[in-house]
Amino acid sequence: xxxxxxxxxxxxxxxxxxxxxxxxxxxxxxxxxxDLTAFKLTTHASVHKEGAIIYEFDEKRHQIVYTQDKRMxxxxxxxxxxxxxxxxxxxxxxxxxxxxxxxxxxxxxxxxAIYTMVMVQQRDNKIWLWDDKTHIGFVLDIL
Numbered sequence: 653x654x655x656x657x658x659x660x661x662x663x664x665x666x667x668x669x670x671x672x673x674x675x676x677x678x679x680x681x682x683x684x685x686x687d688l689t690a691f692k693l694t695t696h697a698s699v700h701k702e703g704a705i706i707y708e709f710d711e712k713r714h715q716i717v718y719t720q721d722k723r724m725x726x727x728x729x730x731x732x733x734x735x736x737x738x739x740x741x742x743x744x745x746x747x748x749x750x751x752x753x754x755x756x757x758x759x760x761x762x763x764x765a766i767y768t769m770v771m772v773q774q775r776d777n778k779i780w781l782w783d784d785k786t787h788i789g790f791v792l793d794i795l
Contacts, residue, residue, distance in 0.1 A: 687787050692773050692780060697727065697793035699736070699762065701786075706761040707736070709793065716793055722779075725792050734758030738790060744771045744779055752781060752790075 687703040694700070697709035697716065709716065709727055718725040722743050728735035736756040744750055752769045756762035767788060773780040782789045 688772065688782060688784075688789070691782060691789040691791075694780075694791050695776075695778075696791065697778070698791050700789040700791075701761070703787075707759060716795075718792070718794060722792075722794055725790075725794070729758075736762050738781075738792070744769075744781060746771050746774050752783075 687700070690703050691700045694705070698705050699707040707727075714727050714729055716725070716727055723741070724737065724739045726735055726737035734757060736754060736759055739753045739755075740750050742750055747770060749768060749770050752767045754762065754765050754767065756764055767783040767786060769781040769783045769790075771779050772782045772789075777793065777795055779792050779794060780789060781792065
């Protein structure tokens with residue numbers, strides 16, 4: 653009979669610890685960081701805003717032009733009626749902040765602007781530029 657009170661006490665202790673641990677766990681919050689995570693998982697040239705792809709490179713419809721130093725990058729359709737271009741003062745480098753000037757013609761979703769961006773990823777001849785303030789990202793296919 654002496655063992656039962658100890659067993660009950662042990663079970664109550666385990667229950668109290670479990671409740672305490674669960675109450676300390678933060679509730680999940682949806683932050684723009686999730687947009688960045690989704691953006692970094694993209695594998696093709698595209699433009700993202702707040703987690704959605706707003707413009708996508710299509711090999712059959714578009715051409716990519718860029719300078720060897722990677723300071724100018726442009727995507728245009730075959731008819732050259734729509735394009736966007738990005739220019740920088742310096743060559744993008746991983747985790748380094750740069751100003752990126754966007755020009756756009758014929759693409760409603762892309763308004764000309766200057767963004768403060770960081771190259772958040774580089775692999776497979778691609779670079780990912782992200783603006784944390786506006787949640788705009790560019791996946792650039794640099795062959």
